[in-house]
Amino acid sequence: MGQFGSVTLELLNGLASSFFLFILTLLISIPLGLLMCFCTMSKFKPLSWLFQGIVLVLRGTPLMLQIFVIFYVPGLLFGFQWPTMNTGWSWFDATFSTRFIAALVAFGINYAAYFSEIFRGGIQSIPKGQFEAGAVLGMSRREIFRKVILLQMIKRIVPPMGNEIITLVKDTSLANVIAVTELMFRAQQQLNKGLIWPIFYAGLFYFLFNALITYLLKIAERKLEYIKI
């Protein structure tokens, strides 16, 4: 196998790590963001203030700093160790390393904060009449949210969510500050060996991945076009 082939394999391995970080972050931060959004919008003021404060901090400080804090601080303060995988399957254990888990937690919480604000904007942009119509038709608040509001909200938040999701793809590279072996980390390893081109090659990977996401977002927008609000 030539140099190109071995670098490609190396980068693909990094891409897998980045991809899992990306997809698992979405799986965590979307429901968590919705929960944070409900807490922020709660009529119980102390809860609302608490979560407004949390969102302020999460959005107001660098994600890189948050990754550091999540990885190092629990160990320094409480002697807490992030779990390690011991499946015996070396690729799996290496990919989902302690560092990966810590990064995932940091990403999940950070993106949940951003998503919660997008969700809040989405819910608040829906006319009050939709909530009231549901209410006078004997629907519970839960039913109104799930059956009436949710889909209208999704339609409205696709563009801003798309922005965040595309940013997330590139932000996964921040995980290399705690040496998660993601795509950018692997490209830098090549750089340290004196090879410059793999870093651009990695850039191409990010670009193609985001092109695919842009395409999927377009499809989602088209599918929701029939809802005219």
Added chain:
Amino acid sequence: MGYFVVRNLYKSYGKNLVLDDINFSIEKGQVLSIIGRSGCGKTTLLRSLNYLESIDSGEVYLEDELLLSNEFPKKENDIIKKRIHYGLVFQSFNLFPQYNVYQNIELPLKLMEEKRKKDNLPSLLNKRIEEEILELLDKVGLKNKMDIYPSQLSGGQCQRVAIARAMALKPDILCFDEPTSALDPELTGEVLKVILELKVKYHLTMIIVTHEMAFAKTISDKVMFMDGGKIVDYGSPDDVFNSQNEKTKNFLKSSITLNQ
């Protein structure tokens, strides 16, 4: 006591009294129209009856059952059980845009049936849900539009769907909040015609907040004129439209000039 009785209803926003000692009663099958200037409290009254606004004091009874007092039910399910006595048609229709005409009616009906089953209450349906919905759409003349989305309908058609949807839960009292105010003038007729038919053919008990004076005169058994949160005039259409009260006379004069 009458069929539907409202006693000593008060509501204020801060120092501003928006409902000031509202008392009235209507009989089953009667139609009450509420008229008055914007901001006179007529919409707030309707919204209070439908639990969209709280009241400060007063009581509302339907056939001697206490429906509303200043003690707002704490449990959501209890409000829902009281709400089923009313239907409300909004000025801006508020159809659900992601559902077609049929689904707009089906959704609340299905959810209500599920809840009633859970609470061991009798079903609201007399026949299959599909037949019920088609019958409702037939009543408002939109049977052929059942798989159309609200965005493809005219305002008048939207409002007729909203009326069918409000009737689906078989309310004892159907309320209308300025049902034609958001419509182009040439579309108000079809909606008013449907509402009139509900009275003539189906004898529904209705409370209608409206600016359509001629319509109020035709359809109503009782007319209420409100001003500054108070009932100024209340009685048969003849009584109110020929009232000697200065406030009523002024209002009617201005609204007639506007209508011309």
